[in-house]
Amino acid sequence: MTRALYSLCGADERRFFSPHCWKAVMALAHKGLDFEEIPTTYARIRAIGGGVSSIVPVLDDNGRLIPDSFHIALYLEEAYPERPSLFNGEGGKALSRMVEGYSQMIIHPAIMRIALLDIHANLDEEDKAYFRQSREARLGKPLEVVAADSEAEKAAFGAKLEPLRHMLKFQPFIGGQTPLFADYIVFGALQWLRVSAGLAMLAADDPVMAWFERCLSLHQSRGRTVTAA
Amino acid sequence: MTRALYSLCGADERRFFSPHCWKAVMALAHKGLDFEEIPTTYARIRAIGGGVSSIVPVLDDNGRLIPDSFHIALYLEEAYPERPSLFNGEGGKALSRMVEGYSQMIIHPAIMRIALLDIHANLDEEDKAYFRQSREARLGKPLEVVAADSEAEKAAFGAKLEPLRHMLKFQPFIGGQTPLFADYIVFGALQWLRVSAGLAMLAADDPVMAWFERCLSLHQSRGRTVTAA
Numbered sequence: 328m329t330r331a332l333y334s335l336c337g338a339d340e341r342r343f344f345s346p347h348c349w350k351a352v353m354a355l356a357h358k359g360l361d362f363e364e365i366p367t368t369y370a371r372i373r374a375i376g377g378g379v380s381s382i383v384p385v386l387d388d389n390g391r392l393i394p395d396s397f398h399i400a401l402y403l404e405e406a407y408p409e410r411p412s413l414f415n416g417e418g419g420k421a422l423s424r425m426v427e428g429y430s431q432m433i434i435h436p437a438i439m440r441i442a443l444l445d446i447h448a449n450l451d452e453e454d455k456a457y458f459r460q461s462r463e464a465r466l467g468k469p470l471e472v473v474a475a476d477s478e479a480e481k482a483a484f485g486a487k488l489e490p491l492r493h494m495l496k497f498q499p500f501i502g503g504q505t506p507l508f509a510d511y512i513v514f515g516a517l518q519w520l521r522v523s524a525g526l527a528m529l530a531a532d533d534p535v536m537a538w539f540e541r542c543l544s545l546h547q548s549r550g551r552t553v554t555a556a
Numbered sequence: 557m558t559r560a561l562y563s564l565c566g567a568d569e570r571r572f573f574s575p576h577c578w579k580a581v582m583a584l585a586h587k588g589l590d591f592e593e594i595p596t597t598y599a600r601i602r603a604i605g606g607g608v609s610s611i612v613p614v615l616d617d618n619g620r621l622i623p624d625s626f627h628i629a630l631y632l633e634e635a636y637p638e639r640p641s642l643f644n645g646e647g648g649k650a651l652s653r654m655v656e657g658y659s660q661m662i663i664h665p666a667i668m669r670i671a672l673l674d675i676h677a678n679l680d681e682e683d684k685a686y687f688r689q690s691r692e693a694r695l696g697k698p699l700e701v702v703a704a705d706s707e708a709e710k711a712a713f714g715a716k717l718e719p720l721r722h723m724l725k726f727q728p729f730i731g732g733q734t735p736l737f738a739d740y741i742v743f744g745a746l747q748w749l750r751v752s753a754g755l756a757m758l759a760a761d762d763p764v765m766a767w768f769e770r771c772l773s774l775h776q777s778r779g780r781t782v783t784a785a
């Protein structure tokens with residue numbers, strides 16, 4: 328019985344930073360499943376399973392290879408139904424796509440603009456070249472030009488978390504009284520920011536920080552195994 | 557057996573416009589429950605049930621009075637469990653608060669800035685005075701000053717719906733293959749905009765418009781009983 332998760336790392340192989348990989352790590356931990364987290368640079372993704380995926384995370388569950396964090400969560404829910412649920416019903420599963428939309432379309436672009444140079448700086452030399460070329464093509468300008476606005480982006484970041492603050496007036500987790508995969512979706516985004524650039528732009532008494540700390544403490548404090556930037 | 561929903565109206569009593577009241581209307585229709593929708597101006601809210609609430613909607617279910625759209629949905633789910641579910645499980649219930657957070661903290665403020673003068677214009681004289689005074693206090697400036705930016709707000713509005721577009725790549729409703737209360741939460745926001753200022757700022761081929769049209773067609777096209785601005 329071998330289970331492994333291919334997870335994006337920097338030049339320091341212990342610095343797992345990808346939001347999508349953190350979602351999968353937390354989903355596996357939520358299910359109480361043992362797994363080896365395999366440090367993977369961008370350059371090494373294509374070698375996984377002979378080239379099954381252009382993205383990480385990829386879960387290898389006894390030879391069955393599953394790419395994509397949401398698909399991994401769906402797979403784990405189906406393959407291990409007797410273990411704690413990641414969705415708590417079909418409604419929770421469907422609505423998780425909306426939470427993913429909020430996280431990836433509102434929070435991720437802001438983090439990308441805030442932490443671009445920090446993310447770049449953490450990569451090994453080969454990945455640095457790939458990251459610069461692919462992101463500059465996507466953003467349409469040099470990394471340094473995008474990063475010039477990072478202070479303004481940091482100042483505007485807190486307002487993008489208002490949906491979370493609203494939810495936290497009613498319950499301690501997006502999943503309700505206990506966390507679900509939806510929590511790990513947004514946790515992954517803030518963990519990416521924490522590991523890359525730190526969270527100093529958020530106030531210590533922000534309810535979002537209290538929720539994030541609760542998430543960091545889950546599953547034997549798995550999220551704290553990588554230190555903040 | 558009498559069931560009534562107190563619902564915000566303009567000077568024209570047939571123009572129900574409140575996002576929160578539309579959520580409750582759609583939740584009642586989803587459950588297949590008959591009800592009378594009682595046109596209620598802001599000034600008349602305090603008279604409901606001798607003053608039980610400062611907000612609408614208020615549901616009167618055989619003398620039991622329930623204010624607040626989310627509480628109404630929770631009540632309907634508990635009181636009528638044999639009818640179609642509004643949440644499809646506890647996970648769906650919990651995550652609906654996150655969708656509410658996205659709708660009310662990201663979409664609502666934008667609609668308020670776009671449609672402020674239109675909303676004001678639709679009210680009767682007594683409500684006009686109340687609306688101006690309360691909103692100017694909340695916004696910190698005259699309605700006309702806020703409205704001066706409405707063209708820029710309209711241009712920026714589409715980007716705020718990116719989370720919906722992401723979700724719609726995977727499924728036709730926030731609730732999955734069929735709508736849930738989470739759909740009605742966001743529907744209520746866009747219906748508020750449609751009735752007050754119209755939706756001309758969204759492209760006809762926007763997937764969000766296709767989803768919104770699907771919602772307008774639900775429950776004997778309940779949403780189409782009020783025409784667009």
